[in-house]
Amino acid sequence: MTQTDHLFLAVCDYPEHVPEDRWRSYARQQRELGLTFVRMAEFAWSRMEPRPGEYDWAWLDRAVEAYHAEGMRVVLCTPTATPPAWLIRAHPEILAHDTQGRVREFGSRRHYDFASPVYREHSRRITWAIAERYGQHPAVVGWQTDNEFGCHNTGRSYGGASAAAFPDWLAARYGTLDALNAAWGNVFWSMEYSGWAQIRPPNLTVTAPNPSHVLDYARFASAQIRDFQAQQVAVLRELSPGRFVTHNFMIFESGFDHYEVARGLDFATWDNYPTGMLEFFAPPGTAEEVKLRYARSGHPDLVSFNHDLYRCLVKAQDRLGREGRSSPNGFWVMEQQCGQVNWAPHNPLPADGAVQLWTAQAWAHGADVVSYFRWRAATMAQEVMHSGLLRHDETPDRGHAEVQRLDATQFPTGNVSARVALLHDYESLWILDEQTNGGPTYWAQTLAYYTALRSLGLDVDVLHPDDDLAQYVLVVAPALTLIPERRLQKLQADAEERLFVFGPRTGFRTESGCAYKNGQFGHHKDFFGVRCLNFESLRPGLTVRVGDHQAAEWTEGYELLGNATALTTYGSGPLRGQVAAVRNGNAVTIGAHAPGLIGEILQTLAAEVDLTPVLLPEGVRSSRRAGRTLIENWNPEEVQVSADAIHAITSSGSSEALTLAGTSWHLL
């Protein structure tokens, strides 16, 4: 039922927010606009169960029927992102604690601790109730669990139920306190524990907590989310056979391991807000001029990185044991901005054409469905200033007009057949970001490589390092700080038949977050062909020459081992003369954070494996799917793309130069 041969469009709608007389007409208008799916009810618990145990399904029955009658297919949600007031006041122990130790209060959303046994029981109960009611309704094609896990820093709670559950989780992981103390290096500052109950969350410490403590707390919290959702998924599988189950993940969310949490889902979805993303979620260090240039469109690579990440979560499911079915190519955009947002520091209107550009880009990166948020702008509460396809007054807004003009049938579904993989791992993210040491954050470093690849016109799959890499000729691992022994063996095997590129801080940490006793790259030095001699972070303005480029923020210097060869050396600073980038067989490691150098090396390597890299103009991007090539111009101004570039990115015969208006796309 959800298998499609071309891009389908959808919408998020909230029947509980409007009078009942609107439901049928909204559904009809949605069909007329070409929308197929409607997501609803993710925040409606207080209407489903106004008082403890008193369910009221009548309104939702009628709402589902209204959309069904107009031919819309319904995606329902478990409403657990917003437990109602009566439940919270009866069980305040459901509430989470922030890093400052304060209770995070009722009055907005996501006010619960994933580890709360009380809340887990209520989560199971309400999931059972809604799934029992609608699980086999003919209009219901699938389910979304909860809403945006981790949003508003809710991935971790630092007290209450989580604090209570942490010691047992550790006991299960380590068996003995000796093992835990050794793994964390607790001898360091006399931090050794002599009883499990002595261990608490790693917050409010006098100075920084032990990073190993932080790393395991991140793993623990991630496991709570996984288990919390798994309970819901089990209920939904039982009571709603034949329907898909998904979750709408967040932009660059780092609070849990998405590979683990996505287990058991049919496919992943995510919520795409390009302009808010650039203002609010861009990695630290993103230049103000970049934020200004792309203020009305968002940055292409920030958006598409998330597409590539969430599209490929499904690939990880192959490894982890997928339970459900999937879209043929794997993901939806569950919420797609279609006008201004309201939650960023600044909330400009999208440029003319941006809604189409985002939709086309989503398709080109593998989306089967793009669902606009939301049908009608909310007239109440926290999101009064957020746009929808309809204005407050129910007239079609700018985004509506762009959707109306868009022929979604021109976008065939089918595979995104990237030959380049970028490896991503949440454990590396956690340990790197806990101790950036003044260098770039995990996302900043990762994006530097991703942007270099996209600037060369290459398609990229974002994968977990344990995923199957058979289809790739070039694998880029920008920030794999944590490489356990078993993973290294896999990478070595993978590297026999394809090129690998690694970034700084690769292989710096053991599985428990320590440094290797034999230094960076640990037992893996033969693979990388180097040992690291030194590393450093650099204040803004302090740069180091590396070949013809300038490294900033981070450098590390290497000594060659075996037959490895230097690609470039440092030309200034304390590391002058040390190796800045090295090649050892198929493994290339770049120790300098120097975007120019990264681009140069990737371009050379891509050409070596018969990809056709080409340096695209600033703000121009391309993506290929199902034999078609989308060319995108994210600049506010018109841009020319040369015939050579078109030729390279389409891999076709002769081509002609192309002129694209500002904020527009072209399908070849």
Place this chain on the structure above:
Amino acid sequence: MTQTDHLFLAVCDYPEHVPEDRWRSYARQQRELGLTFVRMAEFAWSRMEPRPGEYDWAWLDRAVEAYHAEGMRVVLCTPTATPPAWLIRAHPEILAHDTQGRVREFGSRRHYDFASPVYREHSRRITWAIAERYGQHPAVVGWQTDNEFGCHNTGRSYGGASAAAFPDWLAARYGTLDALNAAWGNVFWSMEYSGWAQIRPPNLTVTAPNPSHVLDYARFASAQIRDFQAQQVAVLRELSPGRFVTHNFMIFESGFDHYEVARGLDFATWDNYPTGMLEFFAPPGTAEEVKLRYARSGHPDLVSFNHDLYRCLVKAQDRLGREGRSSPNGFWVMEQQCGQVNWAPHNPLPADGAVQLWTAQAWAHGADVVSYFRWRAATMAQEVMHSGLLRHDETPDRGHAEVQRLDATQFPTGNVSARVALLHDYESLWILDEQTNGGPTYWAQTLAYYTALRSLGLDVDVLHPDDDLAQYVLVVAPALTLIPERRLQKLQADAEERLFVFGPRTGFRTESGCAYKNGQFGHHKDFFGVRCLNFESLRPGLTVRVGDHQAAEWTEGYELLGNATALTTYGSGPLRGQVAAVRNGNAVTIGAHAPGLIGEILQTLAAEVDLTPVLLPEGVRSSRRAGRTLIENWNPEEVQVSADAIHAITSSGSSEALTLAGTSWHLL
């Protein structure tokens, strides 16, 4: 007794801070300097009642007598801004809670919750005691309640007594939970309440609380202040007949509805610290170069806006039912900076002439009395680095010399007869600032219009939108976000005989803080002649062309209705071609935050209603009172004012150009 025919001068003095042998000589020196009134005792509770129930009036008796003997008239205060330690330690439940949930401790001032029933009883008791003792003393001419309500963010407490009182206040306002849930739109995120006791202050929520919740909490907190003061006023009226009762309000204080709180007062006073105001209270976005240019004088419009606001509070009393008598023209400056302050990020000395300039300006804006803070600089505690008319060593400081050279008899009292009104409303302020959405704050938007008017040489009354507007030909409402139905009817009637100018975000919210279901301007579209199509906020550097001007920070685009005509349209950006400013009969609405455009439109409209707008030089301002015109130069440098400008602002016959030294004034 307080009726004066020219400006009178006064001082704040603290007999409890100095040895008794100083009292008489200080009073004598004050008289010799030309001062008439002395305010005292607002922080002296620990001396009035050193231990529970043990009053000590002897010292204050002698102090009042000492000033009386030298002919000074005394303004006494209720000392409730500083409950003593014994009271707080006996009743810690008096203390307020901050937004982080922490108790705000004893050890400075304003450490109480207005809603505390325990504190209300002690407030009534100490007010009774001091009023009984001095209420009919011949030297006592009036009373100040408490001190600077709301200072240090004390307008609202987020716990304790306020939290306990909030549900009952809501129950009284809404009657039923269904009504409250509907008014707040609590269905939005399942925030519906099923019991009054479930409702708490809107702090520590996981993400932003419901703005309707915030709005009602602001109303609730304001009502607590009103009731707290009313209790004191009732006692003072009973025990001190024939004396005025006032309160010294704060610079740009936003924590309560001054119109409500001023009810029952004879007139308003406020505390004027121009240099500290510019450093500390200037609206966000005030340019650093403006802060640098006016570092030693403060900004003329920030100061005079407060004059115009507090002068006109008394007009609102006509509407609300004034209890007391008033100065003929309505307000005092209860505290006037006369040297450096100590509480801003930087505390420069005022320029030569600034103390006279501030005093003259206060008169020109309607002050009957200017009271300098303070007689002698404090030699102890938090304000050791604050200046007074005397230095620590009791020698006359720079401000003293300026006061000595000033002939206050040249400033006749009489009316400020503005023909332009600027409408201001605290409910609009609260809801707008809760969701600026990245645009200008309420004060920033309001000041943009106020500055435009003052730059044109126009006098302005700052009024509540419900006030009588009969005397005005031009009414400017920069940010009336919240316009209930009954208010619109009044505005429509008012607009039959005068021009109105509205700013962006006008009429965007309902009385409970929702958006109108029929969009911006709600049911009022016929009056404005437009519907709003879109709005947006812009990051610094992102501007939009509008006519010959650049809009920044905020734009909204309109569609014309009926016979409305466009004054200008957007020339770039997504709103290109949409209406940026519109005229519908006498109602002009400006949707673009573009100071140049605002000035141009106001100048045109002012000329249309036979005002004589003229573009004054940067930093030059004029004000008219009682037939005289004050011309002020706030620049550090000398400035020329053209004959044409003089002619326009004096509305007199031929005039000559005028040269004003830096930081000086001229009376015509």
Place this chain on the structure above:
Amino acid sequence: MTQTDHLFLAVCDYPEHVPEDRWRSYARQQRELGLTFVRMAEFAWSRMEPRPGEYDWAWLDRAVEAYHAEGMRVVLCTPTATPPAWLIRAHPEILAHDTQGRVREFGSRRHYDFASPVYREHSRRITWAIAERYGQHPAVVGWQTDNEFGCHNTGRSYGGASAAAFPDWLAARYGTLDALNAAWGNVFWSMEYSGWAQIRPPNLTVTAPNPSHVLDYARFASAQIRDFQAQQVAVLRELSPGRFVTHNFMIFESGFDHYEVARGLDFATWDNYPTGMLEFFAPPGTAEEVKLRYARSGHPDLVSFNHDLYRCLVKAQDRLGREGRSSPNGFWVMEQQCGQVNWAPHNPLPADGAVQLWTAQAWAHGADVVSYFRWRAATMAQEVMHSGLLRHDETPDRGHAEVQRLDATQFPTGNVSARVALLHDYESLWILDEQTNGGPTYWAQTLAYYTALRSLGLDVDVLHPDDDLAQYVLVVAPALTLIPERRLQKLQADAEERLFVFGPRTGFRTESGCAYKNGQFGHHKDFFGVRCLNFESLRPGLTVRVGDHQAAEWTEGYELLGNATALTTYGSGPLRGQVAAVRNGNAVTIGAHAPGLIGEILQTLAAEVDLTPVLLPEGVRSSRRAGRTLIENWNPEEVQVSADAIHAITSSGSSEALTLAGTSWHLL
């Protein structure tokens, strides 16, 4: 045993962090590198006493023996900076509270309240146990108490044990509440106390607390640290005769009175991290270009100020009654950075030569021993990214190579014979920084004078104002805000035979933190020859002319008294024409914060007393010890030092110009 005739080198090592098989070989390598001392065990409590009362000395016995066998001399530590988990969980009342009232949790270090009677008992107990075990071990030459008192803002706790002890401390100091209320000026805002138990720490107040309250809380907290350590020292003296006792103080630590806390120590040591210091501890206002220029070396004056301060702590002991013995010249660097640190915002590698430069500088400023931190880089926990002499993989790192090339025997011990003293006082620091009023902080103002002196090639002792000043011809007191009567008398006597220079805000506060009732300089005006008329702080960009210079941040204007003469007057601003710098006999007071003016006056005065000031090139510094002169180049680039400059700083006969490579030194 610790008396040396030339600079000795040492290292910090952590046998508990590495396998036992490393101990002997590490010790051997240390000897081979030329190291003499090894510090150990400051964080090893959880290994000394794994469970309550169960001591395990076996490992430490073997470790001490291993180092002893290789000829290393051992400095042992009391492990009280890191009480183990079992102790904290059994007695959570040991934990301190931060200024926000939160408990500062277990999980890093320094998690205790110095005032805790429970912790004092455990501190005494563990000190007794380790001293009993190793006090007379032949390898043990001395002791370090605890580790870095005050680090991570742990000097003061704002709750718990400290809050409980504060009232008694006050009662002992003031005797009566009347005396306390008078001393603090509590009448100011009705803050008078009527019971000792009403008094709490000065945090969480509604607005700023009474600065007198803050000042006494700082004194109280300092006394707690003094008493806490004294208890340990008494045990060590009893059980470890003939060994020295010291403490490793922190960079610019301000949380306690080092003169008081150093009482009873043999000599002071401190922990020197030049690059981290510049990034993290540089006074507010340090220019970004300075931080960039010296990013890889640290700033010479920040480093050497700490040398000069901690060297001279021992002089204060002469006054206070020294208990122990001392190095001949007084101090060690207990921890010396020898590669990148990990705790600053940015952590670059030191420049080539920096480790030698720092070592040579330490010697030239009087260090007898320089101890590198640490032997091998930690492979676990919070400091994984910090360097050591060995890398993680146990290979020699860059710093090791520099140490290996350094011949420490070329640096003879002997006196630093400065003829210039800079006066420093923690009480002045506390009261000034509590109310900077927008002007420079205490350290910023102090460093401005120190840098001026160092730029002139002068050696400086940093002394307490009560110290013996017999050997000095020029005494500079940059920020003696608090000058009690008895101290003034001493200064007057001192000034009979030497020149004094005072900075702004001198003599502004009484002993209890009030202002003098007769104004700035209080009863000391005759000595200074001026009264202060006005002071002000200036926002960035607002400057005032003073002679040929520009004053920024702070000015104060004076009126001459008696025979005093003006050195310069203000040329602009409200203080135009007032005296900016004055000379009264041997006392010079500079009221303008104008580095150019400060340098000019100091140069003139230094010449007057037959010092030989010379303006050294930017980044070049000199120091003299034991008849030798060290010339240092802290610039990244080569620099020329003229023959005249060499002549002046060596006070020798004819000299030749000298060329120094970047980051290098030369010994004459």
